Amino acid sequence: MAYLSELSHFIQEAGFKNKKVHSVYFGGGTPSLAKPSNIEAILNKIACLCDLSLQTEITIEANPTSIETESLSNFQSVGINRLSLGLQSLNDKALTALGRDHTSREGLQALEVAKKVFAGNVNIDLIFARMNQTPEEWQKELQHALKLADNHISLYELMVKSGTPLYNAYRQGKYILPKPEKVANMYETAVKLSDRHGFVQYEVSNFMRNNKYSHHNSGYWAGLDYLGIGPGAHGRITDPISGIRKRMYNILSPDEWMSQCKDTGHGLRKSVVLSLHEVKDELIVFSLRSKMGMSCEQFRKFCGGQELEE
The missing domain is CATH 3.30.750.200 (Transcription Regulator spoIIAA)
Structure with missing residues (x-):
């Protein structure tokens, strides 16, 4: 199944192996x-x-x-x-x-x-x-x-x-x-x-x-990483070594996605590295959606130790 091969690939790629699933x-x-x-x-x-x-x-x-x-x-x-x-x-x-x-x-x-x-x-x-x-x-x-x-x-x-x-x-x-x-x-x-x-x-x-409450949606608003599996899916991951965050976009067409999965093990169309400014903007916008907001500690974690006002 193409889903299983892509799932395995992205879990390894994102450094999620053996990590707790939210x-x-x-x-x-x-x-x-x-x-x-x-x-x-x-x-x-x-x-x-x-x-x-x-x-x-x-x-x-x-x-x-x-x-x-x-x-x-x-x-x-x-x-x-x-x-x-x-x-x-x-x-x-x-x-x-x-x-x-x-x-x-x-x-x-x-x-x-x-x-x-x-x-x-x-x-x-x-x-x-x-x-x-x-x-x-x-x-x-x-x-x-x-x-x-x-x-x-x-x-x-x-x-x-x-x-x-x-x-x-x-x-x-x-x-x-x-x-x-x-x-x-x-x-x-x-x-x-x-x-x-x-x-x-x-x-x-x-x-x-x-x-x-929805644990899954709350994960989005809290800035957690997530994998998107399947045609048209998208994800957001943080490199475990460099700390760089990027968005991942899969191929939209189911047939083309499946064909690429057979060839490469995944259907990734493109990945976009987020600048620190983009990371900050995303965190602020998402946290403003929820009443739980975001703590300064969480913000520093995703922004290389920088404070909110920087």
């Missing part, structure tokens, strides 16, 4: 359509090369389709212990406009199944600031979701990305986004409502209760 995240599309045996093989490879404990957070993303919901128990049996469910909306018209394949009813059914399989460790994603969405409708929708949610919820403002059908509709004036003032109103509503339901906001878009 988290594992299967995302970037529809990983829950993969065979559980393939997920198991990847986890076994990580455990073979690194320190992967039973307490390590291992998340998989899933969409609320019947096929993916039926596989949840199988994923749990091979080592997955956290699920991120892409509900996106509880409004059928909105789901259709967003190009989703499930209905709101299927989404809620999937959530109930997920809470049984991954009790206490389920995240749901919701998108707000959609076309024609009013603050009142958003409040009602979010209130419903919060009543049914497990211990984590991620609330994202709709971002229209270039190259998507939604972007084309937006450019043609067929999909109109709410005014910034209305979006701000919706965001403030989200923060207040989440708090009333016992969810603590620990990052711009993320809310948790019972201390069930």
Whole structure:
């Protein structure tokens, strides 16, 4: 499997061998359509090369389709212990406009199944600031979701990305986004409502209760190194000897990525060395996203001993 060869290559390259794994995240599309045996093989490879404990957070993303919901128990049996469910909306018209394949009813059914399989460790994603969405409708929708949610919820403002059908509709004036003032109103509503339901906001878009924050996402915001495996994946690593940080970008095309993996053991497209100024900027921006921020000690660790004000 190309994933296994690239995984082995990058673990060795980054100096991660025998190091403790902070988290594992299967995302970037529809990983829950993969065979559980393939997920198991990847986890076994990580455990073979690194320190992967039973307490390590291992998340998989899933969409609320019947096929993916039926596989949840199988994923749990091979080592997955956290699920991120892409509900996106509880409004059928909105789901259709967003190009989703499930209905709101299927989404809620999937959530109930997920809470049984991954009790206490389920995240749901919701998108707000959609076309024609009013603050009142958003409040009602979010209130419903919060009543049914497990211990984590991620609330994202709709971002229209270039190259998507939604972007084309937006450019043609067929999909109109709410005014910034209305979006701000919706965001403030989200923060207040989440708090009333016992969810603590620990990052711009993320809310948790019972201390069930996302270890994986928190690693990004804390400036930790991470490996991205697969076509289109990207990572950030620090050279164990020189201390130089660099970003790594994989080949986008699955066929080209797989071909290069066969030839070289990896699908790396390019790596970019970060200047000290870029490292500082990245650390500051990411730490500002979360309530935990960043300590002076952490900052010095990633910036060659320099202080924040330098």
